[in-house]
């Protein structure tokens with residue numbers, strides 16, 4: 001018995017409905033991308049889409065390894081986490097960029113949607129785990145995927161989207177309309193729990 005197939009997700013399913021990305025209106029952000037690119041037209045051989053369960057075999061973890069420490073995650077563990085995320089419908093939106101000439105994931109970013117009681121039972125968006133393969137950087141793909149996440153957050157109905165990043169990336173995010181708010185710039189206080 002193959003433990004991967006029997007305990008977790010089917011081999012090839014999206015984390016969320018791919019059609020939601022087609023509804024995003026990039027016209028309001030076109031001035032930030034020159035030449036203009038969008039989800040529907042990201043560039044030759046590139047595809048912007050949800051994470052699929054099959055992306056384990058398309059290098060998603062190797063890509064995330066260019067962002068932070070991934071550790072040992074085998075396919076069964078990956079699919080269990082994928083299934084758990086998918087069950088939390090409306091919470092996890094991992095968006096990837098695939099280079100279809102090599103069948104590899106070359107970009108990724110995550111929108112996490114937090115359900116709150118405050119703000120009229122509002123939804124808060126969190127931008128997480130933005131990474132572009134280092135061979136593909138400097139071609140606006142980072143901007144494209146961040147804009148995609150922001151438009152998606154707005155489309156879903158989030159009242160705001162926030163992120164934490166290294167200081168050197170502040171100008172990158174400021175160029176995409178992220179801003180410090182009064183008395184809130186120290187927004188990344190942390191406790192790390194050792195294992």
Ligand SMILES: CC(=O)SCCNC(=O)CCNC(=O)[C@H](O)C(C)(C)COP(=O)(O)OP(=O)(O)OC[C@H]1O[C@@H](n2cnc3c(N)ncnc32)[C@H](O)[C@@H]1OP(=O)(O)O
Pocket residue numbers: 066067127128129130131132133136137138139140141142143144163164165166168169172175
């Ligand atoms: C919320 C988070 O997840 S924060 C974590 C961000 N991710 C990382 O740090 C992982 C490693 N870095 C990367 O994957 C990429 O460098 C990204 C995602 C930050 C940027 O992706 P790219 O595709 O190269 O960016 P893109 O081509 O769209 O934009 C380039 C612009 O960002 C700026 N930029 C990109 N990377 C950096 C950097 N490391 N430091 C400072 N500025 C940067 C460039 O100067 C350029 O500015 P310009 O448009 O004024 O010339």
